[in-house]
Amino acid sequence: MNSTSILITGGAGFIGSHFIERLLAEGREKIVCLDNFNRFYDPAVKRANIASFARDPRITLVEADFCEAAATRQLFDDYDVSHVVHLGAYAGVRPSVAEPLVYQQTNVGGTLALLEAARQHAVERFVLISSSTVYGQSAAAPFVEDAPLGVPLSPYGASKRAAEVFGWTYHGLHGVPVVCVRPFSVYGPRLRPDLALSIWTDAIESGRKLPLFGDGTVRRDFTYISDFCTGLLAALERPAAIGQTINLGHAEPIELRQVIATLETALGKKAEIDRQPEKPGEMPITYADLTKARRLLDYQPQVSFEEGVREFVAWFRGRR
Ligand SMILES: NC(=O)c1ccc[n+]([C@@H]2O[C@H](COP(=O)([O-])OP(=O)(O)OC[C@H]3O[C@@H](n4cnc5c(N)ncnc54)[C@H](O)[C@@H]3O)[C@@H](O)[C@H]2O)c1
Numbered sequence: 001m002n003s004t005s006i007l008i009t010g011g012a013g014f015i016g017s018h019f020i021e022r023l024l025a026e027g028r029e030k031i032v033c034l035d036n037f038n039r040f041y042d043p044a045v046k047r048a049n050i051a052s053f054a055r056d057p058r059i060t061l062v063e064a065d066f067c068e069a070a071a072t073r074q075l076f077d078d079y080d081v082s083h084v085v086h087l088g089a090y091a092g093v094r095p096s097v098a099e100p101l102v103y104q105q106t107n108v109g110g111t112l113a114l115l116e117a118a119r120q121h122a123v124e125r126f127v128l129i130s131s132s133t134v135y136g137q138s139a140a141a142p143f144v145e146d147a148p149l150g151v152p153l154s155p156y157g158a159s160k161r162a163a164e165v166f167g168w169t170y171h172g173l174h175g176v177p178v179v180c181v182r183p184f185s186v187y188g189p190r191l192r193p194d195l196a197l198s199i200w201t202d203a204i205e206s207g208r209k210l211p212l213f214g215d216g217t218v219r220r221d222f223t224y225i226s227d228f229c230t231g232l233l234a235a236l237e238r239p240a241a242i243g244q245t246i247n248l249g250h251a252e253p254i255e256l257r258q259v260i261a262t263l264e265t266a267l268g269k270k271a272e273i274d275r276q277p278e279k280p281g282e283m284p285i286t287y288a289d290l291t292k293a294r295r296l297l298d299y300q301p302q303v304s305f306e307e308g309v310r311e312f313v314a315w316f317r318g319r320r
Pocket of ligand 1: 011012034036088092184
């Protein structure tokens with residue numbers, strides 16, 4: 001991995017910026033951070049995400065859209081890309097219900113443009129970041145990667161599932177060394193501002209009402225960013241990961257009303273809850289089976305939800 005480059009798509013996003021910091025801490029050189037700084041949330045937040053490494057000589061920042069197939073193909077030659085971690089996407093369940101076409105174009109079309117470039121440039125590893133939202137209502141919890149998935153509940157989940165299928169076709173047809181990773185509710189400093197944990201923290205801190213859709217019994221398998229990055233690094237490096245789909249979660253789903261209570265403790269303030277009807281597209285539970293991640297990646301999440309929320313809240317207050 002020395003003279004060739006590692007390409008991180010969506011490198012200015014929440015997970016991408018943390019993963020680049022992890023690669024630098026591991027002593028990696030020649031990292032290409034590709035991001036188009038789209039307006040899904042404030043691009044200024046993404047500029048701040050990359051502030052710690054934007055001027056590092058080991059980083060090349062490329063501001064471009066990976067859906068542009070010819071330019072993406074050229075980028076693989078220009079930087080001699082050998083490893084890809086494809087994090088760039090439109091994420092988020094609810095906006096995908098309102099704007100499904102954008103999700104299809106970026107998450108499916110964009111992934112295909114990258115797979116084409118990866119095939120032509122003969123990369124050594126293509127880590128495709130999917131999502132826990134690919135599991136449908138009929139999937140049995142805890143979710144096992146290779147058990148029947150059912151039908152995704154949202155266009156976002158469908159777009160991620162379609163991207164996975166293209167990945168496996170490129171693996172089978174062209175031998176692209178694909179690893180598919182399914183993250184479960186990753187959180188921590190620099191969390192996306194559109195996610196409930198961010199919105200709720202802001203509401204409790206500012207004394208505003210906190211919107212809660214449904215009765216708060218929905219459960220999410222929250223995964224701390226440092227644990228996720230450790231698993232992702234193993235997915236990038238371990239030979240046994242190639243050809244596999246691997247969950248990266250915490251295997252401890254938490255009810256949303258418990259999430260609010262944990263935030264109240266960390267912030268030292270009471271939440272005022274504004275109950276609203278359930279939103280379509282939301283999964284009642286996400287719960288990762290980690291048997292495969294443990295076996296193939298030696299993955300073992302370390303950070304408890306209470307500890308992770310304390311870190312998140314400290315960052316949130318520091319930023320203000
Ligand atoms: N955060 C989570 O809990 C979570 C859970 C499951 C899956 N994921 C997946 O992990 C990945 C990263 O998520 P995140 O939370 O960091 O999201 P994010 O929105 O913070 O990061 C995505 C980045 O991709 C960039 N991007 C989008 N379209 C692009 C394009 N066409 N060309 C170049 N750059 C583009 C965006 O500008 C953004 O900076 C996504 O694929 C997401 O679907 C995240």
